[in-house]
Amino acid sequence: MIRPRSWLPIPLLSLLLLVVWLLLVRSLSFGHFLLGGLLAVAIPLFTYRFWDVQPQIKRPGLLLRYILRVLGDIVVANFQVAWLILNPRQRSRPHFVEYPLMLEERFTITLLASTISLTPGTVSANLRMDGKTLLIHALDAEDDEQLIEQIRERYERPLKEIYEC
Amino acid sequence: MTFYVILEGVISLFLIAGGAFAFIGSLGMAHLRDFYMRLHGPTKATTMGIGCILVGSMCYFGIADNEPVIQEVLIALFLFITAPVSAHLLAKTGLHLRLEYINKTRGRPVELHKEEIGETPVPHGTPEERAPITLEKRSSRH
Numbered sequence: 001m002i003r004p005r006s007w008l009p010i011p012l013l014s015l016l017l018l019v020v021w022l023l024l025v026r027s028l029s030f031g032h033f034l035l036g037g038l039l040a041v042a043i044p045l046f047t048y049r050f051w052d053v054q055p056q057i058k059r060p061g062l063l064l065r066y067i068l069r070v071l072g073d074i075v076v077a078n079f080q081v082a083w084l085i086l087n088p089r090q091r092s093r094p095h096f097v098e099y100p101l102m103l104e105e106r107f108t109i110t111l112l113a114s115t116i117s118l119t120p121g122t123v124s125a126n127l128r129m130d131g132k133t134l135l136i137h138a139l140d141a142e143d144d145e146q147l148i149e150q151i152r153e154r155y156e157r158p159l160k161e162i163y164e165c
Numbered sequence: 166m167t168f169y170v171i172l173e174g175v176i177s178l179f180l181i182a183g184g185a186f187a188f189i190g191s192l193g194m195a196h197l198r199d200f201y202m203r204l205h206g207p208t209k210a211t212t213m214g215i216g217c218i219l220v221g222s223m224c225y226f227g228i229a230d231n232e233p234v235i236q237e238v239l240i241a242l243f244l245f246i247t248a249p250v251s252a253h254l255l256a257k258t259g260l261h262l263r264l265e266y267i268n269k270t271r272g273r274p275v276e277l278h279k280e281e282i283g284e285t286p287v288p289h290g291t292p293e294e295r296a297p298i299t300l301e302k303r304s305s306r307h
Binding site: 020023024026074075077078081082085086092093094095096097098113114115116117118121123124125126135137139144 | 186189190192193196197199201202204205206208209210212213235236239245246248249250252253256257259260266267269270271272273274
């Protein structure tokens with residue numbers, strides 16, 4: 001829970017909103033600065049109650065490497081899924097996997113779940129209420145141990161290093 | 166001159182690849198066997214399809230207007246943030262409604278077990294969270 005602090009509860013979000021607004025209208029005129037600034041103050045004021053405190057990024061270099069790796073995996077994932085869809089023999093082996101989470105912060109779990117949904121053959125389906133298990137549906141998995149190990153090494157450990165450690 | 170011809174070819178390639186991926190993703194929606202498998206099509210193939218088209222658009226307008234194009238990056242960013250969230254919500258809804266899945270699916274999640282009437286429901290959360298808030302508890306807080 002973020003404490004209300006004067007009229008700029010989340011300064012970073014305000015800045016981001018202003019920049020995105022100026023990029024969207026593609027103009028740097030005074031009027032758009034005013035309008036964007038108004039939105040950048042108003043939106044956080046109305047929504048700060050919904051925001052969690054976000055963990056500090058401890059190692060930005062690793063974050064960049066993580067993003068590049070995820071982008072590469074998305075391309076690979078697309079070719080795999082396209083092949084599974086087009087393959088007339090349909091040899092896919094769907095699988096529900098229960099993934100024991102190592103991460104604790106809600107924000108990082110969200111990042112991990114999004115990554116899992118975007119990358120090879122897996123969709124995150126449910127986060128159990130205790131926040132310790134993530135249910136994953138895999139389109140084509142040989143066995144769950146291997147899949148869990150792969151996700152842990154490739155995504156969860158870097159995320160933990162970047163944010164929690 | 167040849168530069169523009171090559172560029173045109175590259176842009177066309179991106180557009181065609183994008184269209185093909187988007188089509189394959191939609192085909193998967195119609196073609197795969199059960200709800201949970203069908204979810205995979207739109208989350209992956211479609212993001213890639215839109216991504217390719219956006220790269221093509223960036224190349225074209227970057228050269229034609231001769232200024233850097235940033236809106237496409239914003240579109241891609243919004244897409245990458247929203248696609249996994251909507252997929253997650255759809256999957257959660259599917260589990261909640263206990264939609265059927267094909268028999269060869271391995272793994273039997275608790276969410277899909279049949280609940281029998283009169284038995285305790287599927288445990289979600291810790292015992293403290295599960296306990297209903299009674300009147301005494303509420304009044305003791307004040």
